[in-house]
Amino acid sequence: MSRNFELLQKLGKEPEVAGRAPAVAAVSALETRAITPPQFDLDPLQRDELMKLVTRIFLATGSGEVRAVTFCGLDAGGDSPWICAQAAQILAAQVAGSVCVVDANLREPGLHEQLGIDSDQGLTDALQHPDPIREFVRPSGRPNLWFLSCGGEPWRWETLLGSDRMRARIAELRTEFDYVLIDSPVLSVSNDAASLGRASDGVVLVLKAHSSRREVARKAVENFENERVRVLGAVLNKRTFPIPESIYNKL
Numbered sequence: 001m002s003r004n005f006e007l008l009q010k011l012g013k014e015p016e017v018a019g020r021a022p023a024v025a026a027v028s029a030l031e032t033r034a035i036t037p038p039q040f041d042l043d044p045l046q047r048d049e050l051m052k053l054v055t056r057i058f059l060a061t062g063s064g065e066v067r068a069v070t071f072c073g074l075d076a077g078g079d080s081p082w083i084c085a086q087a088a089q090i091l092a093a094q095v096a097g098s099v100c101v102v103d104a105n106l107r108e109p110g111l112h113e114q115l116g117i118d119s120d121q122g123l124t125d126a127l128q129h130p131d132p133i134r135e136f137v138r139p140s141g142r143p144n145l146w147f148l149s150c151g152g153e154p155w156r157w158e159t160l161l162g163s164d165r166m167r168a169r170i171a172e173l174r175t176e177f178d179y180v181l182i183d184s185p186v187l188s189v190s191n192d193a194a195s196l197g198r199a200s201d202g203v204v205l206v207l208k209a210h211s212s213r214r215e216v217a218r219k220a221v222e223n224f225e226n227e228r229v230r231v232l233g234a235v236l237n238k239r240t241f242p243i244p245e246s247i248y249n250k251l
Contacts, residue, residue: 046086047090050083050086050087050090051090053087053204053233053235054087054090054091054094055094056233057232057233058091058095058179059094059095065201066201066202066232067174067178067179067180067201068170068173068174068179068180068181068182068199068200068201069181069182069200069201069202069203069204069232070104070183070184070196070197070200070202070203070204071083071084071181071182071183071184071204071206072183072184072185072186072187072193072196072197072203072206073186073187073188073205073206073207073208074186074187074188074205074206074207074208074216074217074220075186075187075208075216076186076188076189079206079208080105080110080183080184080186080206081103081105081109081110081111081113081114081183082110082114083204083206083235084101084111084114084181084182084183085101085111085114085115085183087181088101088145088181089142089145091179091181092142092144092145093143093144095144095178096144097144097177097178097179098144098146098176098177098178098179099144099145099146099178099179099180099181100137100145100146100147100148100173100176100177100179100180100181101115101140101145101146101147101148101180101181101182101183102123102147102148102173102180102181102182102183103119103122103123103147103148103149103150103183104123104150104161104182104183104184104185104192105150105183105185105186106123106124106160106161107185107189107190109149109150110183111147111149111150111183112147112149115140115147116141117138117140117141117147117149118149119149119150119151120149120151120152121136121149121151121152122136122148122150122151122152123136123148123149123150123151123169124150124151124152124160125151125152126148126151126169127160127163127166127169132172133148133169133172133176134176136148136151137173137176146177148173161184161185161192161195161196162192162195166196166199167198167199170182170196170199170200171199180200182196182200184196184203187220194223194224194227194229197224197227197229197230198227198228198229201230201232202229202230202231202232203224203229203230203231203232204231204233204234204235205217205220205221205231205233205234205235206234206235207235207236217234
């Protein structure tokens with residue numbers, strides 16, 4: 001664990017830490033190519049830490065009615081799509097209800113690669129057409145898990161995520177599914193995560209070990225709180241060596 005993120009503890013929010021994830025290549029909404037089969041083989045440390053994250057946010061007694069969560073990277077390279085996809089799969093395996101994972105990163109979509117599903121129709125289409133949201137959601141091939149891809153190239157997509165239409169679609173997803181996990185653009189290039197966080201029950205920050213700075217993370221938390229967006233937790237991703245808690249507490 002890195003002391004970069006002790007600020008979350010000072011603010012009363014316990015960070016959750018995931019193990020190293022594979023790199024994810026960014027693709028444009030229009031790019032078409034062979035999809036690599038999804039790799040959900042996790043080592044014990046990764047599975048344990050992701051399970052803790054899912055339990056504390058969605059399942060722990062007293063955690064509140066958290067049913068829709070936005071995942072956002074602080075900066076590029078944190079693999080927020082990987083974390084979001086893994087959390088969705090673990091949650092779907094733990095609950096009887098339905099789980100929908102949504103790729104709202106219209107700038108650099110990556111969830112479709114994690115799930116091994118193409119991205120030909122999805123969120124951007126749902127934001128431009130009146131059909132029920134179920135018309136744009138597809139099964140992932142895993143029990144209880146559904147997927148809403150980023151979709152095709154939208155018209156003026158820069159304005160879509162903060163629109164009333166987007167908020168209405170998230171509300172519709174909440175009526176159709178028991179849990180909704182949304183991957184958003186990274187904070188370093190967009191404030192879309194704040195709009196999505198307001199429409200959901202809060203955000204989970206994805207931080208990159210040895211890269212994300214404490215001051216930047218602190219400012220991100222402050223900005224979310226100023227915009228009345230609840231910060232549910234944080235994932236410290238891509239750490240390359242463990243530090244025992246007893247040593248961490250002395251740093």
